[in-house]
Amino acid sequence: MNYFPLTTNTLSNEDKKLAIDVIKSGNITRGNYNKLVEQYFTKKFKRYALLVNSGSSANLLAFSLLVNKKRKYNLKKDDEIIIPALCWSTSLFPIIQMGLKPVFVDVDIKTLNIDLKELEKKITKKTKAVMLVHALANCTDISLLKKILKRYKLILIEDACEALGSKYKNNYLGTHGALASFSFYFSHHITSGEGGLILCKSYQDYKILLSLRAHGWSREIDNLKRKKSKRFNKLFNFINLGYNLRLTDIQAALLLNQVKKIDKFKVNRLYNYNLICKIFKKDKFLENHLIFIASQKNAEVSWFNFPIILKKFKNRKRDIVCEKLNELGVETRPIISGDFSKQKVIQDDFMDLSKLRFSNATKINNSGFMLGISSNKLEKKIVIRLANDIKKVINAVK
Numbered sequence: 001m002n003y004f005p006l007t008t009n010t011l012s013n014e015d016k017k018l019a020i021d022v023i024k025s026g027n028i029t030r031g032n033y034n035k036l037v038e039q040y041f042t043k044k045f046k047r048y049a050l051l052v053n054s055g056s057s058a059n060l061l062a063f064s065l066l067v068n069k070k071r072k073y074n075l076k077k078d079d080e081i082i083i084p085a086l087c088w089s090t091s092l093f094p095i096i097q098m099g100l101k102p103v104f105v106d107v108d109i110k111t112l113n114i115d116l117k118e119l120e121k122k123i124t125k126k127t128k129a130v131m132l133v134h135a136l137a138n139c140t141d142i143s144l145l146k147k148i149l150k151r152y153k154l155i156l157i158e159d160a161c162e163a164l165g166s167k168y169k170n171n172y173l174g175t176h177g178a179l180a181s182f183s184f185y186f187s188h189h190i191t192s193g194e195g196g197l198i199l200c201k202s203y204q205d206y207k208i209l210l211s212l213r214a215h216g217w218s219r220e221i222d223n224l225k226r227k228k229s230k231r232f233n234k235l236f237n238f239i240n241l242g243y244n245l246r247l248t249d250i251q252a253a254l255l256l257n258q259v260k261k262i263d264k265f266k267v268n269r270l271y272n273y274n275l276i277c278k279i280f281k282k283d284k285f286l287e288n289h290l291i292f293i294a295s296q297k298n299a300e301v302s303w304f305n306f307p308i309i310l311k312k313f314k315n316r317k318r319d320i321v322c323e324k325l326n327e328l329g330v331e332t333r334p335i336i337s338g339d340f341s342k343q344k345v346i347q348d349d350f351m352d353l354s355k356l357r358f359s360n361a362t363k364i365n366n367s368g369f370m371l372g373i374s375s376n377k378l379e380k381k382i383v384i385r386l387a388n389d390i391k392k393v394i395n396a397v398k
């Protein structure tokens with residue numbers, strides 16, 4: 001049994017009961033629970049909110065929207081989109097799938113988030129947008145980023161899949177740009193098994209997203225109108241090249257009460273993060289062997305996981321540390337998916353992206369790993385046991 005797992009279950013008996021009630025009712029596809037959860041998010045984030053079946057789907061919708069012919073200002077083939085090299089696969093893939101050109105930028109080793117000096121160096125005449133990935137719920141200096149965006153007239157998309165509840169200067173991550181994505185996959189802050197959310201600022205974008213999310217039909221846009229059409233085929237009117245990315249009401253019912261705990265979970269996750277840091281930093285040996293990650297100034301971070309970078313070990317030795325920790329009941333995994341430019345799909349199929357070097361992303365890739373961080377407050381004695389196990393393992397590998 002793992003005493004320090006990567007993920008803890010946030011589903012209460014009440015959440016499960018609501019989902020079972022939906023199954024019993026027979027109305028299991030998108031329905032009232034979806035609408036209630038969307039209303040909650042709209043109020044919380046002051047943005048249009050659409051539930052979808054994953055964070056990846058939210059990113060796919062974001063880039064489908066940005067290139068969509070129905071959008072007043074749409075991106076064109078080979079327009080460049082800046083993205084940190086430390087990202088998730090489906091933060092990146094929709095950019096390529098939509099015919100746009102991703103441009104990787106290194107991250108700041110202190111925060112794991114995009115390095116703004118490096119970002120500015122990569123801006124060209126073809127740069128049209130920045131896809132931020134709020135790594136582990138931390139963020140970059142968003143005030144400085146906004147100045148850069150304004151200077152070069154760039155669109156901001158926020159992949160906030162790991163960042164539900166975090167804030168920068170008292171505004172939630174996901175509300176700083178034109179579009180944002182969140183994930184409700186099992187290992188995230190709240191969960192519906194699979195699930196996601198896309199936020200947008202503009203009503204025009206909202207209407208296009210409604211259609212793209214469901215088959216490309218006009219049904220949900222028509223529902224917004226006060227005067228309803230009487231045409232026989234009004235429900236089967238297709239206006240855009242859409243997908244079907246809707247969430248079931250079984251899943252939305254699981255979210256209904258969890259959404260009210262987002263801020264409480266943030267307090268607990270921050271408490272856990274600080275507790276781990278305090279106990280680890282008190283120990284000279286651990287201080288000498290580990291690099292700790294700092295919260296961005298002015299940010300309130302609802303930490304997604306606890307990242308560790310080993311000062312003295314890399315590659316195989318890092319792997320052995322993780323294997324030994326796993327044997328002791330401490331689950332570990334890579335930091336997001338490491339330096340994405342090193343992934344096989346990029347090395348095999350995207351030559352120009354594969355040749356670049358990102359020293360910080362490489363270090364994170366080769367010497368980093370993550371531990372879980374629970375949504376419930378951790379006991380001090382568990383963290384002391386964790387610190388002792390990490391010491392034991394590092395000593396055994398040295």
Ligand SMILES: Cc1ncc(COP(=O)(O)O)c(C=O)c1O
Pocket residue numbers: 054055056057087088090091133159161162182183184185194195196336
């Ligand atoms: C940064 C980031 N973006 C996107 C995703 C994709 O979310 P999902 O698993 O809900 O598709 C993840 C998933 O973990 C993620 O970490």
